[in-house]
Amino acid sequence: MDGAFTYRRERPYELAVDFRGGGTHLARWVFSRDLLLDGQTCVTGEGDIQVWPRWQGGEPRVFLAFTNGAESCVVSARAKDVRALCRRLVALVPRSEERRYYDLDAELSTLLPR
Template identity: 35%
Template sequence: MPRDPLPQGTAAPHGTALPADVAADADHAAAPRPRTTHEPEPQTGPVACVLTLYMLFDDDRIAAVPTRFSYDADEPFAVRLAFHTGEYDEAEWVFARELLADGLRGPSGEGDIRLWPSHCPQHGGVLRIALDSPHGSAVLEAVAAEVAQWLEGTHAVVPPGGELSPLPTDEELARLAAG
């Protein structure tokens, strides 16, 4: 069961002192989170931004993980999250845009990807993202308002429900049939 984020300062939720190297991460998390850096994109092209997510560990440690959120109208049902873990490559997850939207409102998903809203005393509404794979699992946390703002940008490109091109009208079908 996921735990709430660390309270302000360097004490773990149960009053356990954190090791010095972890305390620095906790101090970083208690500080105001960096703002989203939105890339200017045309309304018909990809929508992308980098958000700082926080990975929550079982031993109450946290780590900042810059994550690129991207959406392309050519794949209207999908969102991509690329996690910059400091390794030579990125871990990328692709899942339904609707799943992300649902996760901002309530528990969503099952199996490999689960999302749910939560509350952080310092940062307000957050979105928890739990990922499971054969290589391991992780619980990450994002500022919900930042994710919602990015998601709104994707809706400007392809409105919800507009992922499929509209069916032809009767007039268009008649013109096609006539030749």
Template identity: 30%
Template sequence: MSAHRSVSSPQPRPAAASTEIRFDARIVLGEDQSLDVPVRFGYRADDPFAVALEFLGPASEAGTWLFARDLLWEGLEKPTGLGDVRIWPPCPCHGRPHLRIMLQGSDGSILLDLPSRKLRRWLRQECFALVPSGTEGDVIDWSAELHGLAD
């Protein structure tokens, strides 16, 4: 006896689960100079490989940067990244307790210091709770993605 599967009309997809965190980052201007700027990190379950870093307030002209969630996670433990986004872990032995991110664009670069404990907690308790590491591919609608490439 063969199995029968009914095909129903496509249902609208529910709104994606998401999470965000806001805090002040420091733009490093020099050895002893920095400027506090508000930023927001966002994560959406329907874009499971990426986090978004958005500059708020007066620094909003720096825009929104998308990069790999795993890059951010790995950067909490060891230097990582090539190209536009590079990340260095906190280095208490040199008096730097914060995560450092360098963003390089066509208009120049920005060096940021971020509170690593807050960021680590948010990644672990919020982002990886929405989409556990290693399951990112399970939440992507690959048929829709391939269809979009064919158009």
């Protein structure tokens, strides 16, 4: 199984990961990019997605656990690759600057009755 992350500046709060196996798209998970940013150094997330680092043993890794209630999956990536990805995410949209790229208030006003 392979996984590929997607991040878009116009949706700065979210990060997506697509899983493929045997030439088939298996699943897509969309979650807060903060889970990955914070999960490099401590356990984070609850419910459907959890992220945590592991330094014991050989090469340091970051683990991601996904569940939908019926099925679950745990994957890991080399910590240095996750750090590189996180550096790129923050270079595109610095932490606490997300609102410059996405107007949450305007988006909410389209959903709420006037």
